[in-house]
Amino acid sequence: MNIRGRALGCAAVAVALLAAAAGCGADAGGDGEIVVSVWDDGREESSIDVAARDFEKAHPDLTVTVQKNPFDQHLQALRRQLGAGRAPDVAMTVVGYGESGTVRALADKGLLADLGESPWAGRLPDTVAGAVGDGSEVYAFPVDSMAIGIVAKKGTDVPGTYTSMLTACRDAGRDGKTAFALGGHENSKMPHIVGFALAASTVYADDPGYGDKRLRDEVTFAGSDGWEQAVARFGEMRDAGCFGENAAGTTREATARALGDGDALMAVTPTVTLPLWQAAAPDAEFVMAPFPGDDDPDRVLVPAGASSGLVVPAKASDAGPGKQFVDFYAKHRARYAEIDGAVPALPDDGGGPRAPGYAAALEPYLRDGRTAPIMDQQWPNPELIARFDSGLVEMLTGRAEPADVLESMDAVWTSEAP
C-alpha cells in the first residue's frame, strides 16, 4: 500500500474509533460513585463536603465525589452537562425560575427526577413548595433560605416608615453621605433587589397571589398599579438622593467599601450576602432590618423564600443513589446548616430561627408569614431580570419612566423558560 492509501486507512480507523466512542454517552459517575456538583462558595469545607464524608462512612460501598464550579458559572456548567449527557447524580442549583438552569426551568423540561416520595417532601411549607416544584410535584430539596432587607452597621438609625426613609436620605445627603449604597454596574446585579423590596409592600400587600397570576398571563407588569407604584417609589428615592450621584457606575465591591468606610449608611440586600459587607469591614458588626416599603406597618412585607436546592437529574441510569444522598443530607440538615452558617429553608418542627442572628429584626415577619415571594423565582425568562436591572439603572440616570421599565419587562415576558 502506498503512503496515500496508508494515510486514508489511518484516518478511517480514527474516525471509526471516534464514532464507536460516540455511541456510548458516558454519564458522570458510575457504579458505586456518586457525583455531586455544587458551586464554590469560597470555603474549603462546605456542608456538602462534610456530608459527602459522612455519607461515605454510612455507606462504605459508595464513594461521593464533589465537583465545584466557580459560582457565576455553575448553572451554565450544569446545563452543559445535562445537555451533553454528562449529568451528575446530584446538583446544587437555584430554586424557582429566574435564570436558566434553575429548578423549575429544568423541571419543566423534564430533566429532573421526581423527589415527591422522599420523607421530607411532605412537610414543605406553601411558600417553598412552588419554588421546588409546581405545587404538586417536588423536584428539589430546599437547602438555604434568604430574605431581603436593609443591612447596616450596628447602631445605625434605620428608618421605620417609607416617608421617614426619604427624610433620612435627604439628611444623609446634607451630611455628605449616601443613605443607600447601590451598585448600578451591570455586573453587580443589585438594583432589582431594591425593586423587590419596594414591590413587596405595594404589589403583594394587595395581592399575595400576583406572582401566580402573572405566570398564568392573567395580569401584566405595566397594568399593575402595585408595580407602577413600586417603580415610581424607586424614582422618589432617587429624587430624595437615597442612592447618591454615581450609583450607575458603582461596582459591587465599591458598594461594600462605601458601607464599610461609612460613606454610605445602609444597603438593600439579601441576607445571604453578609460576607460581602463583612469582608470590606472585618471589625464592624452588621445587622439587618426590614425595608420600610410603606408607611402603613401592616403593608410592609419582607421578600423571603428558599434560595438554593439540591436536585437529582433524571438520567437514563439509576436516580437511586442521587436520591439517597439528598435524603441523607436532608436528614442531617440542621447540623449542616450550622456548618454553613445558614438558615435551613425547611424549618425544623421545633421552630428554630427563621433568620440568621444578625437579621433578628426580620424574624417576626418571617414567623408570622408577613412575607412576599422572591419575585424572580416566578419569572421564567432570564431576560426579565436583566431588563428590570437595566430599567432601574435608566431611571437612576433619568432616562426612563416607570411605565417604560414595566413595558420593557412585559415585552420579554414568557410563561415558560426558553
Add this chain to the structure above:
Amino acid sequence: MKRPGAVPWLFVVPAAALTLLILLVPSLVGAAYAFTDWDGLTSPSWVGLANFTEFFDDGSHVVGQTLILAGLYVVGVNAAGLGLALGLAHTLRTRHVLRALFLVPAVVSPLVVAYIWTFILDVDGPLNEILEAVGLGSSAQPWLGQRNTALAAVAIVMVWQFAGYHMLIYLAGLQGVQRELLEAAEVDGAGPWRRFADITLPLLRPALVIGTVLSTISAFLLFDQVMALTGGGPSGGTDTLGTYVYEQTFVNGRYGYGSAVALLLVGGVCLAALVQMRLLRGRRS
C-alpha cells in the same frame, strides 16, 4: 501529474483533521442550530428565519455599538502601534527596554486586564482619586456607568493592552523600508512628513493590512474585556455582538438564537476583513 517526491497530501491530513473535528464541523452543527429554537437541553424544533428576524427587531443596537467600538479600537491601536514603532525603531538608546515595557500588557490575560481596569475606573478608584488630587474633582465620574464613557473606556483599555503587539507588527514592517531610500530622499530635500508619506507608508502596506485586519477581527469578536469591564452595560449600552451571543447562548440558554447571531457575526467579520484587504491592497499587486 504526480512528480516523484512531490509533497504528499498526508502532510496536510493531521492539521486538516484536527481543524475539521474541533472547529469546522462543530461550527457547522452550531450554524444549523441557528434555524431552530434549541435550548441546549431538549430536542430542537425548526423555526426557519425567526431568530434572524428577532435579532433585527430587538438586537440591532448591538451592531451599532460593535461598529463604534471596532472603529475606535482599529484606529486607536494601529495609530498607537505605528507611532510606537516609528519612535522606537532606531536611534533611541533604551529602545529595547521601552519596547519590552509597552509589550507587557499584551502578554497578560484579557480577563486580568479587565479586572485591573475595573478596579481603576470604579467610582472610588485610583483614576477618580488622581483627578481629585490634581483639582479636577469635578471631572470625577462613574466612568463605567455612562454609556459614552464606558464605550470609550473599553476602547482605551483594549488599545492599552494591544498597542505593543501592533508596535511589533509595524516594527517588522519598517524593517523593509530601506534606509537608503529615505536617505536619498533626505538628500533630495524632502522633509520628514514627505519622506513618511511617500516612502515609508506605501512600503508599510503589508503591515497595515495585517494590523487592520487583525484588529478588526478582534474588535468584532470582542468579548472578554467588555464582559469584565461593563458586563455589556450600562443597560446594554456597551453590548457587542460577542457579548450578546454569549448572553443569549449561555446565560439565557437560547442556543438557537445565539447561534443565529453568531452566524451574522461570522458574516460580518468576513465582510469587514475582505473589504479592508481590498481597500488596503489597492491597485498595487
Add this chain to the structure above:
Amino acid sequence: MNRYGRWTAFREAGFWIAAIPMLLPVYLVLTTVLRGPEARGESALRPPGDPTLGNMERAWTEAGGGTVSFSQALVNSVLTTAAVVAILVVVAAPAGYALARRGSKLSGAVFGMFAFALIMPIQLGIIPLYGFMVDAGLTGTRAGLILVYAGLQMPLAVFLYTGFLRGLPTAYEEAARVDGARPLRVFAGVVFPLVRPVTGVVATLTGLFVWNDFFVALVFVGDTDKVTLPVAVYSFVGRFAAEWPLIFAAALIAAGPVVVLFGFAQRTIMKGFTSTLHG
C-alpha cells in the same frame, strides 16, 4: 539621521513619559498585592507602608475555596501550553509546506478552508464540540483540553507557515530532492530548520493564547483539578466579593512567567515577526 542629538534625547524622554500610563496599572497591581489586610482602606496609589507577601502566599496555596491551588494550576498551564505548542508545530509545519508547494486548485481550496476557520467565533461551535467531547469521554481530561486548543489554533499556525513557505525559495529543497531524499527527509532536514522564525512566531502567539485563555479551559476542565491559571484567577471572583489583593496576586503569578520569558526572548521573537512578515 542616526545622530543622537538634543531632539532625539527629547524623544527618548517623551517615550519614557508615555510609558508611565502604560505601567501605572502595573504599579497599582503591585501596591494592592503587597498591601496587608490591616492597611485595607488605604488608597491604592500610595505604596504600602508595610509590604507583605501574605497575599501572594495565600494565592499560591489556596486559590478560592474549592478550586486547585495556584501551584497546581501553574503546572497545568505549563503542561497544557507546552503540549499544544508542540502539537501545533509538528502538525502545522508539514501542512504549510504541502500547501505552499502544491500549487493545485485543491490545495488553494484547502488553504481557503484554514483561512476561513481563522475567523470562526468560538461561541458558534463550542456546545456541539462539548457534546462530541463528552461522547468521546474527553471532557475533564488534560488530553481533551490539549486537543481542543490544538484544533482551535491550527488555522493560525497553518496560515503562518503556508504564507512564509510560499515566499521561501525552493533551491535547497530541489537540491535535496535531486540527491534522492524522500519528502519527509526533505522536510525534516531542509525545510523545518529554515522556517525557524515562523516556528518562533507560532509558538509565541499560540502559546500566549493557551496560557491566557479562560473560557475554553472553564468549559472543558472547569470542575476538575486540571484547570489552568486563568480559571484559578477567576475563582477569586467569588459569590459575594471580589478580593482584589488575592486576584491581583493570582494575576501576578499567572503573568509572571510570561513576562519574564518574554523579557529574555524579546529580540528573537521580534526577528521572527520580521521574517514572517516579509515572507
